[in-house]
Amino acid sequence: MKKYRGQFSTGFRLSVTLIICCAASYWIQEGILQGITATSNPAQRRAAATLVTLTDAVHSEEVALDGLSMEEVDLSSPEGKTFLAILPALALSTDNLEDKTENELAEVIRRLADSKIGGPEGLFNDAYLVSEARIKEAFNGYLKLAEPFDKLVQAVPGEQAKAYREYRNSLGRYTPDTLPKVYYKRVRRKLSQKGLSLPYDWDPRDKAGFYKAVENKVLSYHDDLYENKMYTEFGYHLPSDLTFEEFTQHPRVQADWRKSMEIIGEYPLRANWSFEQFRDQMYAPWMRDLVATEVSKLLAPVETFAAGGENEVLGLDAIRAAYVPLIAFIFSTIGALVHTFKTVWFGSLAAVRQKILATPILAGFATAVIGLWVVPAATTTNGVSQSLLFTKLEQDTAEKAGIGLAFAIRSLVQAQTEFYPISEGIRRTALLGYEFEY
Template sequence: MTETVMDASAKLRFGLKKLKVSKGAKNATYPSRREVIAMMAITGIYLMFEVAFAARLLDVVGSTTDLDTIEQIERAGRIISGIALTLVVWTAAVLPWQRRIPLDAPFRRTKSLATLALSAAACCIVSFVVQETILDRISQGSSPAQRQAASTLTLVSASVQNERAVLDGIDFEAVDRGSPEAKTFLALLPALALSVDRLEERTADAIDQLLERQAQRALGPPGEMFTEAYYPTMNALKAAYNDAYLDAAARHREAIAWIPDEQRRLYREYRNGLGRWTPTTLPRSRHDRVRSKLRAEGVPVPYNWRLTDKQGFFDAVEREIRQRADPPYNQAMQQAFGHALPDDLRPSTFFAAAGVQARWHEELGMPASIALAPDLSPESFKTQVYDAWVRQIVAERKPLYLAGVEQFKEDGAHYADGIEAIRVAYVPLVAFGFSILGALVHSFKTLNFAAQATVGSGTARRRWSGKVLKALLAAIVIYTGVGMAREENPVTQSVLFRDLEATTTEVAGPIYAAIIRSIIQLQAHLYPAAEAIRRHLLLGITYDFDPETETPAFETLASTDDLSTSSSLKDEAQGRMMPALLHGLAEDVRTDNPGQ
């Protein structure tokens, strides 16, 4: 009887313990306040970097069409998108799984940290691959006509960004080119205008002007190139002529000047050494002995040298002397000029020497076909050098923009150029889309974590209140985002944008056109706050951590803004008449689409 009571008591205690464990396991499915606060902090910190990246992204893609520059910032965006995906996966899957691990499980902390790290790495890889796949599908799936149009549009966009051209249908007197909406529009212009008919006809007359001004911008003003590049390099070459060339050339000339005397002296000694014999009477059995003796005495005649070959003897003497005199001289020339030079150059012929010209062109980064001369005036330099360089750049690049559609096919000469242009056109759109989506989603998540930390999840009522508050916050974020995306600005009110939008809607569909409009209108609201966070809270971070580029990781480390346009360039641009591009687009669209 006693044993029965004891067994029943043990079973009761075991059942109560099991009930407690079960109850604890149920409570563990909800995050603790500590976990919620930690995730709120992590998500909030991420959100600051996300919105700051959105500002930097706009600054970059709104001011350049260089694919390397755009892809560098876009790769940073892929990492940020990977972190965004990581936070979602942690919240939805990893952390709930970790809460179900018993507290006394072996290696519980190690498993948790390893899972967090592996999931983060996997999410970053997935983000990178997904975005690259999207861009590859777009670029590889483009038509030859789209690749041709994209090549032209990247040139148009770059010219308008740099104030080298204007667009028909948008008043840049009223629209600030530096405004968020204008920069977004110019960044998305290639993607938006791909649907325009007869694009090559609308821009053909302006191609020469656009390329010329793009080359001028790349080279800088002629006066600046004269004072900061041409003149210093000319003076450096003059100094090298006086300090290095003259002395080395004099020593070299002195070393080889006695070659004729040495040739005659050694030949006389050779003849005297034959004794009563002459080169023609000496028995052939002794010829090898004579040749060996001459080589031993420093006259390197060939093994098959004929004893009667006086010129061959003289050549061997000269070769031996030059083998001693030429290497030090050539080494001095290589160190000073990077090329071998003759030793008899006068000041008047020095700069025309091929080696000096090659070195000068290398210093200036200039094509070898442009002749350089010393002591040019600024006016002569502009006419003979600067303008010639601009013309050569235009001549090299112009065939791309005048090429027919067939040259943009897979086996065409400009297929790779077209693919690159398509990426330039769509990388900003894809990057903007992921960046804005990440900012909105994690704004909601940060607010939601704050609400969970305030309300808690200890009781069913608190959990119900948290769900209601979560739905309310989601509605607020969506309403705010939609409201900002629907608010028009001077760019989306312009005739050009409306006509491009109408064409895009007809060709690519209303969803695609609505996405571009929404991005342009959202940026007008998001950019000011995002830029303030980037500059003030994050020390001007530039998201450029590539050591091979000149852009520092933080703007506070730089002395100048790498994307700024010099005042002299702006003055030069404003002093010229800029070509109007996409001329007549509004009329054409209205004719083709009378209902618009």
């Protein structure tokens, strides 16, 4: 019984320390990231925004950059993937690397956007054709609401003529033009009793005013009903006599159409476009403006990235994105070793039940792991750490950020040759292929 109680206690303590270590690791990393972003200057934020975008392009293999020559780097290797992940943080210590690649920034953004949405073909097939079908369905729904009301509208002139004849006949031997003024009030009262809403000083000779009152009488009830149905179905008013072309070009319908396609900006859409028409009339100008907007943000004056500037948030997010992979790699490597040693320690305690006996077991295991595996892995060069690009970035980092950071980055890149297969195996098996995304 004591044996099982001891094993349970060991397992419980292992679980508690695991939770505490994970929580502490998270908050320490978060504190470091907040400190880095808070102490960054506007120039660093602007550079980070550009570098994160450029690195995304290289990572997606959408474009090769003159300022980032990757011929010597195998980007599909563990060390290559690690290098790409920490490249923005590494490149921030390089002399004006973002300036060297600014001339390609527009092309980078265009290709990234194209890749994300599948190019004009993807947007046409997945968004335009689908939304166009919905617009046509919406028009059919509009017709069901509008046609009955439109028929009433078309019948108004006939109702006006009929009511005016009845009005003239009710005057007997008089006409509206010859009716004595003494009868004006009586005529207005009788017309009001028939449901016509006329001004108190309406002149019986005012044919236009009479016609307007008849129109209001005919449409008043149905107009309110139509409005309620329109707002229920569409959320706004639409005239009852729109053709399909007029319906699709109505500003509110256009706004809804663009929203369904996630298109920001005033870009007119039309139904029944061919792919070529869609590409030339909508996609090309939209993409051109999208790229210009993004480039203008990234290349905005440095002062706009300062506190209170319009690009402050963009710059802070970029600084964070640049350093998250580096910090995560460092802590995950340290954490993996700590958790391994901790498990060995508690396992040893459960086995020998005495700290004096468990201590040399842990010391021997830690010495073997660090001396025979971690240190050789971290100090053995690979294709990335030998490349001219890496060594140039490493040298700049050592000069500007200190040799400690440069050494840590080199060790991470070199150790990944050994560490990555293990971590990837755990991800695919124990974690069921879970995808970690920032």
